Amino acid sequence: MIYNNIYTYIEFMMNKIIIIDDNKDFARSVYQYFKRKGFTVYISYDPSMAVTMISEIKPDLIISDVKMPMIDGMTLLSIVRNNKETKRIPFILISGEEIDENSQVMGYEKGVDDYIMKPFSFKILEAKIKRILSYCSKKDFYEGSVLEYPPIKLDEMKKEVYVGDKKVNLTRKEYEILLTLLKNPGRVFSHNYFLQNVWGYDLSVYNDKHTVEVHFSSLRKKLGIAGKKIKNIAGFGYKLD
Known part of the structure; x- marks a missing residue:
């Protein structure tokens, strides 16, 4: 079905993903692959229309190209994260061009949640998606408590963090890092632990600790x-002390 430049496929499967890319051939190829894998797949060729679509269907994961007309992938990411109803939806950015370090850090x-460069293996993208969805599913199952390490307080049900009476706005990764530390005060976690368990990376493919360091720096500042x-325990990792 086609509605206002939105190419929509609705399958009654378990996980809903939306692909946002103005390259119709590419978007359709991604759709075909994940449809065969049992996903419910939605496609939008128009990022401005995708904003409404995301709010309506509440997908389990968003895949968006970086460079698009009118609204680029980074802007779309900001819109999604600034909406309280969609801010926790996992988001993967794809790009046909090399993304410089500053742009990656900004993202x-x-x-x-992750980047992937075109051209890429659908199997790699599938592995990334399944890892992210698996992590989110397990995390949501155990959520519900309020964790406190004065003056820090984290409410898992509301996804809110406070320092004293002041609410602190964190990104998804910063939130998950803090949640890990609050559940295990005093325990030292390595950079690789976070890359595997928060980012879902295969360490044989990606093990750049700078990714973790950037997020810890931002979290501390906030x-x-x-x-x-x-x-920061030199040579070992991080702990809440």
Whole structure:
């Protein structure tokens, strides 16, 4: 079915993903692959229309191209993250051009879950998607408690973080890092632990600890004086102390 430049396929499967790309041939090829894998797949060729579509269907994961007319992938990411109803939806950015380090850091700070470069293996993209969805599913199953490590408080049900009475706005990755630390105060976690369990990376493919360091730096800054409770143990990793 085609509605206002939105090419929509509705299958009654378990996981809903939306592909946003103005390259119709590419978007359809991704659709065909994931349809065969049992996903419910939606496609939008128009990122401005995709904003409404995301709010209506509440997909389990979003895949968006970086360079698109009118609204680019980074802008779309910001729109999704600034909407309280969609801000926790996993988001993967794809690009046909090399993304420089500053742009990648900006994306992580805005809350992107992963990047993948064109051309890519559909099997690799599938593995990334399944890992992200698996992590989110397990995390949601156990959510519900309020974790406190004064003056830090994290409400898992509301997805809210406070330092004292002040609410702190975190990206998805920053939230998941803090959640891990709050559930295990005093335990040291390596960079590789976070790459595997928060990002879902295969360490044989990607093990750049700079990704983790950037997020910890941002998290500490947002927590203010409470950020000093997160210790960097040289040569080992991080802990909440």
